Amino acid sequence: MKSPVDLASFVRPPAASSSSTRVATMAGKLVGSEILKIAAEIRALAAKGQPVCNLTVGDFDPKQFPIPDSLRAHIVSAYEAHETNYPPSNGMPQLRDAVQRFYQRELGLSYPLESILIASGARPVIYGIYRAVVDPGETVVYPVPSWNNNHYVTMTDAKSVTIQCGPDTRFLPTREVLEKALPGARLVCLNTPLNPTGTAMSRDMVLGVSEAIVRENEARQARGEKPVYLMYDQIYWMLTAKGTEHVSPPQLVPEMARYTIFVDGISKAFAATGVRVGWAVGPTDVIDRMSAILGHVGAWAPRAEQIATAKMIDDPAGCRAYVDTLKGGIVGRLNALHEGFQALKAQGLPVDSLSPEGAIYLTVQLAPFGKTTPAGQTLSSNEDVRRYVLDAAGIGIVPFQAFGYPGETGWFRLSVGAVSMRDIQDALPRLGEALRALR
Numbered sequence: 001m002k003s004p005v006d007l008a009s010f011v012r013p014p015a016a017s018s019s020s021t022r023v024a025t026m027a028g029k030l031v032g033s034e035i036l037k038i039a040a041e042i043r044a045l046a047a048k049g050q051p052v053c054n055l056t057v058g059d060f061d062p063k064q065f066p067i068p069d070s071l072r073a074h075i076v077s078a079y080e081a082h083e084t085n086y087p088p089s090n091g092m093p094q095l096r097d098a099v100q101r102f103y104q105r106e107l108g109l110s111y112p113l114e115s116i117l118i119a120s121g122a123r124p125v126i127y128g129i130y131r132a133v134v135d136p137g138e139t140v141v142y143p144v145p146s147w148n149n150n151h152y153v154t155m156t157d158a159k160s161v162t163i164q165c166g167p168d169t170r171f172l173p174t175r176e177v178l179e180k181a182l183p184g185a186r187l188v189c190l191n192t193p194l195n196p197t198g199t200a201m202s203r204d205m206v207l208g209v210s211e212a213i214v215r216e217n218e219a220r221q222a223r224g225e226k227p228v229y230l231m232y233d234q235i236y237w238m239l240t241a242k243g244t245e246h247v248s249p250p251q252l253v254p255e256m257a258r259y260t261i262f263v264d265g266i267s268k269a270f271a272a273t274g275v276r277v278g279w280a281v282g283p284t285d286v287i288d289r290m291s292a293i294l295g296h297v298g299a300w301a302p303r304a305e306q307i308a309t310a311k312m313i314d315d316p317a318g319c320r321a322y323v324d325t326l327k328g329g330i331v332g333r334l335n336a337l338h339e340g341f342q343a344l345k346a347q348g349l350p351v352d353s354l355s356p357e358g359a360i361y362l363t364v365q366l367a368p369f370g371k372t373t374p375a376g377q378t379l380s381s382n383e384d385v386r387r388y389v390l391d392a393a394g395i396g397i398v399p400f401q402a403f404g405y406p407g408e409t410g411w412f413r414l415s416v417g418a419v420s421m422r423d424i425q426d427a428l429p430r431l432g433e434a435l436r437a438l439r
Contacts, residue, residue, distance in 0.1 A: 029154050034402035038386070053427035054418055056396040058147075058195060058360065060271040061418040067272045067327060068322045074308030075275070087294030091118025091279070095358045098310040099279050105316060109250055111257075114284040117291050118306060121278040122235050126264050128280065128290035130156045133229050133261075134186050136232060141181045142189040143173040145196050145403035145411075149189050161185065162404065167411075170199040170354055171363065175208030182216045182228055182376050191233035193240060193358025196403045196413035198334065200357040203247050210253040217259060223398035229286070230260045235278075236359040238269035238350045240324050243329050244357040255360055258283055266309055268360070271417075275380040276303040277309045296355065299420075330360050333416035333424055340428035349435045350410075366397070367410030371438035377439070381408045392434035395427050 013022060038056050046052050066072075096116045103109045119125050124354070126148075134140060136157035142149040142372055143163040153160045161181050165171045172194065182188070190209070192201040200327055201209075209230075217227045230249060237246045248254035265278025278301070280290060294300070301309075313319060334356035341353035352365040366385050372378050373392070384397035389395050400411040416424070 003186055006048045012371075023411060026155060026157065030151060035398055038396060038398060041233070041390065045390070045394070048379060050394055051426070052390075052394045052396060053423045055416065057387070057418050058415050059273050060360075061244075061416055062271075064420055065271040065386070065417060066324060067275065068270055068318070070322075071266075071270060071275070071308055071312045072320055074311045075304055078304035078307045082118055083304045084306055085303060087118075087300050087306055089300055090291040091116070091300070091381060092303065092306040092310065094185050095277075095279075095306045095310040098314050099281070099369065102313045103281060107248060107251065109248065109257075109281075112284065115281050115287055117280045117287045117294070118301055118319065119199070119278050119280065119294055119299050120276040120301045121267055121273075122233070122263050122265050123278075123296055124297075125265075125278050125280045125290075126152060126233070127155070128294045128299070129229075129231050129261050129263070129286075130158070130187070131293045132286055132289040134158045138186040139184050140187045140189065142176070143171075145171060145400045145405040145413075146189065146191060147192075147403060148377045150404050155418040164406070167363075168353065170357075171197040171259075172199055172205065173209075175205060175212060178209050179212040182212060185228045187229050187231060188213070189231045189233070191235075192246070193244070194234040194361075195359055196398070196400065197354070197363045198356045198359045198361035199354060199363065200246065202242050203252070205253045206247050206249060210249040210256045213249075213259055214253055214255050214286055227259055230256070230261060232260050232292070234262040235264055236268050237264070239327055239357040241328060241334070241356050241361065246358070261286060266313075269326070270312070270319075271326060275305050275309075277305050330416060331356065333419065333421060334360075336361050336421060336424050337364075337374055337414055337416065337428075340347045341430075342426070344432055344435070347432070349432065360415055362414045362416070364397070364412050364414055365410045366412060368435060368438050369408070369410065374437050382410060385410060386412070389431065392437065393427065393430040 034055060042052050042054050045132060095118055096113055099116050103111060130152045132155050138158055139161055140153050140158045141161045143165045146239050163173045165173055165176050179235055211227060213230055220227055249260045261280055261282035267273045280287060338353045338355055341351050344351045350368045354363040356362050368379050373388055379388060382401060386397055386399055389397060397412040398416055
């Protein structure tokens with residue numbers, strides 16, 4: 001064996017140089033994930049043996065929420081059948097067929113096969129949408145808080161127009177504010193149920209936005225201008241709470257099929273985040289260009305997982321039975337957290353929460369600003385509160401600033417995919433004690 005050459009001094013940039021001069025401008029502008037930083041802190045505490053209720057990650061702990069047995073069995077069978085070579089870049093035919101049937105059956109939407117593109121989860125789909133319809137300098141409109149749109153804007157050298165939403169609208173945009181932002185926009189990005197808030201757009205809200213986009217595009221067509229598209233991220237659509245209805249733009253306004261590009265997949269509704277199977281459904285010309293883009297970067301889902309997913313979603317009874325069980329566990333945890341926060345609020349503690357409507361998230365407010373910790377620190381920012389709640393109560397939470405929401409207002413996302421009901425029941429009293437210890 002040859003002696004290894006120590007290359008550490010060569011691969012690390014000299015202290016005097018700036019990394020921004022060594023990488024592309026876009027890469028230099030990208031910032032890391034705030035959630036990943038918080039997750040690293042939680043792992044460090046857990047390694048020390050401190051009990052932590054980790055409400056930070058938008059993921060599922062397989063011990064709490066395993067993938068469907070049928071999906072796992074179909075994946076194993078596909079690998080045993082040696083389904084390990086490249087899939088077609090736009091997706092395995094049987095999965096595209098199955099998604100077509102799935103949308104007809106569950107959403108009442110009948111799309112041609114050319115409208116369906118398979119990818120390795122929702123993230124490549126989102127990237128493909130941005131790349132396919134947004135040129136450098138064009139405007140992308142999205143509400144805040146929202147997940148990662150700011151990063152995709154950076155990667156496409158686009159221009160952001162953000163719509164700041166608040167608790168009065170459950171952190172969702174209204175028709176009126178979106179309508180005002182449409183002139184000049186190339187892409188509008190909506191997500192419902194919404195990450196990070198766990199709230200969902202109403203039928204009237206979706207109808208209003210759809211009518212406004214169609215009207216805007218009719219005017220643009222008369223002027224010979226590019227249309228505005230809607231990226232409709234419905235990755236959580238099967239995980240709605242009781243009393244919450246999920247609707248999509250083409251259901252209400254069929255002409256919106258010309259302009260709507262769906263982001264969807266199995267990662268959330270089937271707790272299969274690591275299986276990496278997602279899809280886009282939309283106008284055939286846009287889907288064709290997205291397929292070309294993602295094909296060049298190899299963003300296809302693994303062949304065996306695609307075959308397995310096709311078999312799973314072609315079993316309506318099995319899908320519904322699994323999702324009903326999954327939703328029961330998620331909604332139970334969300335309700336337990338919401339009721340716990342409301343009980344703390346009733347005790348006069350500076351907390352609040354919004355009732356859950358979908359996804360795996362609860363919006364809470366922790367606003368003990370101006371209070372002093374037992375260690376003598378005055379809490380003056382969301383980051384101060386986050387650190388105190390983690391250290392004093394062993395609860396990991398994510399501030400809305402991680403989702404582009406400005407201000408020190410005490411709003412946080414709590415995610416229940418990786419915790420048990422016992423974790424929540426044990427954590428709430430610790431939170432109460434930590435808040436009562438403030439002076």
